[in-house]
Amino acid sequence: MSSDAVKKRKPKVVRNEAGTPETKRSRAEGDQLSAVSSHVEFRKVRLRQVQEVRVYNEEVELEDRDPQQDYMLYKDTCADLAKLMAEIQELKSSGAKVGSVEIEERHRQCSVHFITLKKLNRLAHMRLKKGRDQTHEAKQRVDVLHLQLQNLLYEVMHLQKEISKCLEFKSQHEEIELVSEEEFFQEAPAEISRPHVTRDDNHQLTLARLDWELEQRKRLAEQYKMSLARKEKIQKAIEQKREYLSSLQPGLQNIMQASLPVQEYLSMPFEQMQKQAEVARHLPPPLYVLLVQAAAYGQACGKTHIFTLNKTLSVNISGDVDEAKALSRRPEDSQEDESDSDAEEEQQNTKRRRATVGVQLEDKRKAMLRRHPLSLCVDLKCKDGSVLHLVFYYLMNLNILTVKTKVSTATDLSGAVSAGELLNSESLLNCLYASDHGKETPNPANRYQFDKVGITTFADYVSDLGHPYVWVQKLGGLQFSSDGAQVALSASHMEKTMKLLRGRLQARLALHKQFSSLEHSIIPVSSECQHLFPAKVVSGLTRWTMMSYQEFTELGFVQHVLKAGLVCETDLFFMAVVERGTARLLAAVVLNPRYPEVMPLFSLSLHWKGERSGRTEDNLRAMESEVNVFRAELQGPRPGLQLLTNQIQRLCVCLDVYLETESQVCDGSEGPREFPREKMCLRTARGPSRLKPFKYNHPQGFFSHR
Secondary structure, X not given: OOHXXXXXXXXXXXXOOOOOHHHHHHHHHHHHHHHHHHHHHHHHHHHHHHHHOOOOOHHHHHHHOOHHHHHHHHHHHHHHHHHHHHHHHHHHHOOOOOOOHHHHHHHHHXXXXXXXXXXXXXXXXXXXHHHHHHHHHHHHHHHHHHHHHHHHHHHHHHHHHHHHHHHHOOOHHHXXXXXOHHHHHHHOOHHHHOHHHHOOOHHHHHHHHHHHHHHHHHHHHHHHHHHHHHHHHHHHHHHHHHHHHHHHHHHHHHHHHHOHHHHHHHOOOHHHHHHHHHHHOOOOHHHHHHHHHHHXXXXXXXXXXXXXXXXXXXXXXEEOHHHHHHHHOOOHHHHHHHHHHHHHHHHHHHHHOOOOHHHHHHHHHHHHOOEOOEEEEEEEEOOOOOEEEEEEEEEXXXXXXXXXXXXXXXXXXXXXXXXXXXXXXXXXXXXXOOOOOOOOOOOOHHHHHHHHHOOOOHHHHHHHHOEOOHHHHHHOOOOOOOOOOHHHHHHHHHHHHHHHHHHHHHHHHHHHHHHHHHOOOOOOOOHHHHHHOOOOOOOEEEEEEEEOHHHHXXXXXXXXXXXXXXXXXXXEEEEEEEEEOOEEEEEEEEEOOOOOOOOOXXXXXXXXXXXXXXXXXXXXXXXXXXXXXXXXXXXXXOOOOOHHHHHHHHHHHHHHHHHHHHHHHHHOOOOOOOOOOOOOEOOOOEOOOOEOOOEXXXXXXXXXXX
16 A cells, blocks of 8 residues: 555544543544554665565466456455455444544455456457457458458459350341251252261351352342342333323213213212211221111112112211321331421420410310211211201221211291200100210220320210210221220111101101190090090190109109109100189109100109199009000000190090099089089999099990909
């Protein structure tokens, strides 16, 4: 222990207030003497140790020491140090003085232990430094070896690339298709084939085959020159014959012009057919298929001739022929060049001015909805002289066909107000086939095209472009659900569609005439249908008007029909009022576009002694059944064009029976004078619901229950 440490450890002075000053002074002097003597002894021991150890090197000592033994020494030293501390604490607690011999002796031992711990700490740091140095040297050696390995791998990879290049090298002779070896040895002369050399040496064999290929090509080149000379001679002969034929053209044209009166007289327009056939080559495929099938249908039926205007079916091609020619002969490469030039022009235009997003979308919509320059006009004539004009268009980018319609009649049909929608071009061909309204495009791919240009629905453009009915696509050979032959698809639908078109026109014209009579409160019953009704019918039609779908839905007595889903917005809606005396019967009529194939639907409401409807009274429900259910009795002669008027006449008859038998059911009397009994009924009522006899029996002339 150093002298400074001894000086710092001054003995504590224990104050005792009861002692005298002399006693205190003697104690202090004794403590100082003992401290000085211990310090002198420590210095002597230290000097003796320095003299004995003259040379000391810890690094040399580190090599001879065992780390495990140092670790055990460290644990023992810590344990001894803790033991000494505990003893000092115990001595102090037992009242020993700070400077006493026991405490000082333990202090010295603790100091020795601390010195030992410091030495062990230095040795541990020296071991750590030595381990790090050894690790660093080992890492350097590994890095050197790794660098050498990378260099060797790079050299190997370079050599492999060079080897692969050599293996993949292709000579020009490999691209030449040579004859087989067997053929070479059979056909090549001996001075070129040299079998005694080439059969054993592949290199010489390849050279010999190349020589033979060269000889063959020289021979073929000579033949090619001879063929060119022969071709020139033939071309000259063709030119001479062509000049001769061209000289015949004016004479043939004069002959054709002279034969025009004969063609008109015999109804054989050969010249017109030739011109139309020339134009037909530039039609798009769907319109061309429709044209061919219309001609085939006419020839098969024996009633029509293509391109004629005086028969029941005529077909003509209209439009800009020059634009169609330019469109049909435009090659793909020119399209690419045009697209490139258009792109450059667009870039230049965008530099000069920036168009708005709305203008760009509108231009894209117009380009997508562009029609082909040529269209096909089909005129379908009926026996009464009326004509159904059909104009078919082809939308090139959408790949669909559309149709526009127009009706020409021999007589003026402007008298009937309620018949205004019957011959409307927008709804004339609706539901020609079931559920075919012609509002949306049948091509599923068009939906994605519309999303790109912001078109929500095709129905907004139907008035300008025409209706894309499904049957129109089938006539043109377009089928989007499955792949099928165009011609076979068009042929299978041509005859049926033409019959439906002619039937639709006849049905609408018949309805137009019937509506003219109904608006004047006259029910036109044909002579063929007179036997379906009694000779005298008192109830009569007083009003026949047309109404909209919104007005129809607001009627209270038709709600059950709406809930059943029997009505569509594409149907035609009418209101018929039948009266007799104070009784007033309202009939809401739903006319399907497919009339007379689909029977009109009647809903009734009677205003007499209150309001009644088919939902509240069984007899009115029975009257609705008589009108709506028994189609076979009311249809009349085929194709059933008198169905609607027969239904209205049956309704008037049922109202007479209802009113004449109502008083009999109530009180059994002869009935009020307002409705005298004129119909002969076997029974006035039957069953718990007291149903009335609405069935008319001809020729007996009485009414009975069903």
